[in-house]
Amino acid sequence: MRAALIFPPQWDPRHPPLAPAVLAGALRSAGAETRIFDLNIALYRRLLMPTGPHGIEDFLLSRLLNPHSLCNAESYLQTCQQAQKIFDERFDRHGTGRLFWDTCGGLPSAVTSRGWQDSVHSPEKLIFLRHLESEIAEIRQWTPDLISISAISDTQLAATLALAALFRRALPDSRIILGGAAITYRRSILPAQAWLRSTIDAVCLGDGEPLMTALASGVAPNETPNSLSWNEAGAALFGTAILQDMSFLQPPDFSKFPLKEYLTPHLVIPVETARGCPWGRCAFCIHPVRAVTGRPLYRPRPMNLVAAEIAQHFIAGHRRFLIVDEALPPPRLRELADIFADLPEPVSWIGYSRLDAGHDREGFIRARASGCRKLFIGVESGSDRILTRFHKGVDAARARRVLLDAAAAGLAVHSFLMTGFPDEDESDRQATLDLLADAWPAFEPFGVSFDLFPLTGELETDLMANPPAFGWKGPQRDARNDLAWQFPLSHGPAAAESLAEFKSRIHKLADRVLGPAFGLRHASLAQDSLHLLLLEARTRKS
Structure with a gap:
């Protein structure tokens, strides 16, 4: 099985996220071919690319990645602020969307079903996804059997839902699973959102390892542990709740991450x-x-x-x-x-x-x-x-x-x-x-x-x-x-x-x-x- 583990924007781009690494470790032990796609760091890196020779971007990047820059904390943080201005200006040239180091704004609401539906039904309106066209195309061309999108913050939900919609259109046979704290925190209210069935196969409501290893062994999404899915009539289906045995937890796998890309010394x-x-x-x-x-x-x-x-x-x-x-x-x-x-x-x-x-x-x-x-x-x-x-x-x-x-x-x-x-x-x-x-x-x-x-x-x-x-x-x-x-x-x-x-x-x-x-x-x-x-x-x- 091919599994694409996707980490969407927006999250702080200065260190690798743990969630995809944990899932990668579980899938690796189950024999799945796994790739990590950190679209969050890809977005920040794309926005910081020079627009011409000898641009300010190269100077800022060298400062951000230079360990000696940390010795002057005030100066280093000023460099971060200058880089943030570039992120914000280029994120959405129409000025609707806003992007910073630790948050974003101007996107469809993360707290309304209307906002979720806007992200799913009109993903092209999330203009910043155009910065990720090459990465999205690479995922499509790889044709994964499983696409797992981890949203650990509400700032990632608009991109999570829009990406799920794009991949459902392009890869109708792929199984699409959503997980992460931003999903799990809503475990009591998501069963009523049966309209999600047309876009995703299931959401993870607990430990992700039992669900992922079950998928890797061929279990149908609606029968996997710790899952929520919906039948054709819109009734919520809950998989068996299983707690991951911490004594048998596989170590997280960071080997597939772009570790040299993160914006940190x-x-x-x-x-x-x-x-x-x-x-x-x-x-x-x-x-x-x-x-x-x-x-x-x-x-x-x-x-x-x-x-x-x-x-x-x-x-x-x-x-x-x-x-x-x-x-x-x-x-x-x-x-x-x-x-x-x-x-x-x-x-x-x-x-x-x-x-x-x-x-x-x-x-x-x-x-x-x-x-x-x-x-x-x-x-x-x-x-x-x-x-x-x-x-x-x-x-x-x-x-x-x-x-x-x-x-x-x-x-x-x-x-x-x-x-x-x-x-x-x-x-x-x-x-x-x-x-x-x-x-x-x-x-x-x-x-x-x-x-x-x-x-x-x-x-x-x-x-x-x-x-x-x-x-x-x-x-x-x-x-x-x-x-x-x-x-x-x-x-x-x-x-x-x-x-x-x-x-x-x-x-x-x-x-x-x-x-x-x-x-x-x-x-x-x-x-x-x-x-x-x-x-x-x-x-x-x-």
Whole structure:
């Protein structure tokens, strides 16, 4: 069987995506002939091609790919901004579509069935796909038996649907499967979208490996595990739910990726050591893959398999890693630190964590000594009232202690913060500011960064299941959001002004306690791996 694994735009073009590599590993073990088509990096590269001799594009590309450019973070980020202007100008010369490093705009809506139908029925209206004509033609000419399109973000949905429609017309005998988080998050509302049947054969609603290996062995799409499809009458058909056994998980296969094409001085390789969240109780976090009891699952891989995968990446020449797990619990952080510390040469890595009680200075010191540069942590709020109400499983006192232990170990921390909770008042916001004021002075200023998000209700969460229990009336669903999986709790100019005002207060606090010198908090970076590269370059420079 020939399998084409497609990663559509838009996603950050600075590191390879994990999802197609995971599927490639599973299909390779099943004996399928597999090719990776990263149309996202192909688009960015096409837009950055020179339009004439000695163009600015060559200069910008050389700067983007030069490791020495990272030594001056402010200058490097200015280069990124100049490149972004080119992406945006050339993405859609009519000015309707917009393209940036970490998002895009002006495309058919990702949250309405009308927007999805527009992408399917009129793919030629996505003008930026013209930049990918040669890649699309190459896929058609290869005539794959299976076309799998992975959409891990809503920014990829318009291209995902348009590509599916184009390939259905050109390759009617190919089986077309959609998957990824942007699909899985909608598992409860997609069964009603039977019109998709004319364009795709199935969507993946869980682990992709069981579905892919079943297809490779000849199972019909509507009989594959973890799938959703529709019969001729439009009735939804669900495949058997199967959880991938993490003890038999095949290592991801990056060998077919265009690794030299990514717009980064150093590749940062994504590594998955577990699936799901070890806490899994926060009232606002979506966890689509659940046990029969309804509780979210945490499924760690055996550490010997993680160590073997990292060793293979090291042999292949990779020295920088992004651990993509939702959160590293304390024992796993220590075990992972030992794996990295045992490698023949120093490496750098980053990951995500929670404010778990078991995290302590000794564990963070081990992580830092093994090459960990930064942890991304869901702090959310400094208000014990809000933390308790939304089941965070942590209080402000523990948050202070864990953050100060991380700072003492020399780690940088990115804090994910939230506002817009029902009944949130000034005392709650001040509690968050007090927490940050206590913790931030202990950190090296350059590495401190944060995001402030408005609280949203997400499908399949406690907040959505019982809104009144959290002081919310619940979402208003209509044709403007019938395929949304997130719903803002606050709307309108007043909510936007409140968010901006609180963000301004946090920035002023940061300037007061950290100083006015440039740091990663000024960069508005959504891209995790660039945090790693800039921190690493700063450390080596000093």
